[in-house]
Amino acid sequence: MSENRSLARSTLCLAAILVLLGAVTPAHGQAISDGSKPASQLSLVFPVKQNTLCKGTCTPANAPIMTVFDHEMQVAYECTAGEGGYGSVTAFTGESGTVKYSGFKSGAGKCNGLLFAYTNPEITNFLEGYNYDNGGVLYYDGHPGIDYSFAFGTPLYAAVNGCVTYLDGADGIPLGSRGHVLAIVPQPTKPTGGCANVVNTSGYRVIYMHLSSYYDSTNGAVMRCTSSDPKGTECNAGEDIIACPTCAQQNQWVSTKTASPIGYTGNFSDDVWGGVPAHLHFEVDNVVGSSPVAVDPYGWCGPQSDPYTALTGLTNVTLWSGFTLACPEKP
Numbered sequence: 001m002s003e004n005r006s007l008a009r010s011t012l013c014l015a016a017i018l019v020l021l022g023a024v025t026p027a028h029g030q031a032i033s034d035g036s037k038p039a040s041q042l043s044l045v046f047p048v049k050q051n052t053l054c055k056g057t058c059t060p061a062n063a064p065i066m067t068v069f070d071h072e073m074q075v076a077y078e079c080t081a082g083e084g085g086y087g088s089v090t091a092f093t094g095e096s097g098t099v100k101y102s103g104f105k106s107g108a109g110k111c112n113g114l115l116f117a118y119t120n121p122e123i124t125n126f127l128e129g130y131n132y133d134n135g136g137v138l139y140y141d142g143h144p145g146i147d148y149s150f151a152f153g154t155p156l157y158a159a160v161n162g163c164v165t166y167l168d169g170a171d172g173i174p175l176g177s178r179g180h181v182l183a184i185v186p187q188p189t190k191p192t193g194g195c196a197n198v199v200n201t202s203g204y205r206v207i208y209m210h211l212s213s214y215y216d217s218t219n220g221a222v223m224r225c226t227s228s229d230p231k232g233t234e235c236n237a238g239e240d241i242i243a244c245p246t247c248a249q250q251n252q253w254v255s256t257k258t259a260s261p262i263g264y265t266g267n268f269s270d271d272v273w274g275g276v277p278a279h280l281h282f283e284v285d286n287v288v289g290s291s292p293v294a295v296d297p298y299g300w301c302g303p304q305s306d307p308y309t310a311l312t313g314l315t316n317v318t319l320w321s322g323f324t325l326a327c328p329e330k331p
């Protein structure tokens with residue numbers, strides 16, 4: 001980015017313009033062409049069932065959204081060094097926050113550990129028609145998933161049939177164990193040879209993050225902290241941390257029809273309990289290229305073209321099953 005800025009400061013000759021145009025190519029290090037298209041589209045079931053925050057059965061529309069997927073980011077959590085993010089957050093509705101909000105927070109952001117939020121003087125209530133709890137502020141710049149403000153320990157169900165692994169990272173978070181990542185590699189039917197060596201032919205990966213259930217690499221078991229919204233060292237083995245044999249185990253195939261929870265929401269981030277407020281970070285990664293690139297399961301319904309497509313070469317389509325986007329009226 002610093003190279004581009006120094007170019008911008010120099011005379012905008014034709015060569016510089018061409019270089020700047022070149023900067024719009026995918027930022028994830030791979031040439032994205034037709035090969036970036038997944039084999040088929042996902043059909044996701046919402047991962048939380050009955051919940052008071054949804055006032056009944058949760059859907060993508062009534063679930064409590066606290067952070068949107070940012071359609072104006074090239075690299076998850078990345079920023080223009082020293083400038084506080086890319087300078088805007090754009091939601092799937094096409095609404096953009098463009099004025100930096102003072103309430104930036106610490107987090108996984110690569111802007112000196114900060115994540116930035118944005119407001120817009122022309123929009124007093126973002127995401128009208130949804131259960132969005134931040135009103136006039138869009139969180140966060142560079143956020144590659146959707147955050148739902150479910151309480152600590154909320155049961156989570158399989159959003160798609162597939163093989164569970166706790167060993168993968170997410171887009172921008174290479175080491176999943178630092179944020180208690182559960183990933184589902186979509187597989188419509190149970191692999192006859194088991195999940196251990198299964199090849200991901202779907203082109204996607206479905207991520208749950210910050211969970212209170214997690215894989216313990218020391219004993220190969222999935223554990224769970226049952227303390228209420230713990231911080232730091234409040235989760236103690238043998239007291240609050242117990243084995244969770246009913247949670248999805250490493251390399252277990254799960255189905256959207258499975259009646260029991262595969263895991264539970266938490267607040268684990270950057271290796272500590274309470275590293276983030278309790279919530280579910282839900283993310284869908286396109287894994288066709290050499291590195292994962294997150295996509296927005298809500299798709300896109302802004303009146304303008306999706307800026308994410310220009311930035312990454314990927315097209316956002318609605319991946320939720322049986323869900324129609326409520327879009328703002330086009331001018």
Ligand SMILES: [Zn+2]
Binds near residue numbers: 143145146280281
């Ligand atoms: Zn998140």
